[in-house]
Amino acid sequence: MITINIGDNVHCDFCNGGAESKGGVMIGSHAVCGTCTDKYGYLKEDYEYADEISFKFPQDKTFKDNVLAYRNVTTGTREGTIEIKAWDDFEELD
């Protein structure tokens, strides 16, 4: 398995940008920037799937600051990693 450290880069899982937008939400393991949060109305009181939102970030901080703080709390580091599994990592089933 290859693990790539992406450092303190933050990208919205929807638009791949949004680091300097404000607020944002977590939907499961997906970090969604403030721009996409507004676009899809996630913080509207009548949002149909509000129960799918796992965490609402503080609206007075940037999405980047929020995600880095969230990473720090959930993984103990501000650095993010991406894991890539090679075929050899999967064991053959008999």
Ligand SMILES: [Zn+2]
């Ligand atoms: Zn976005």
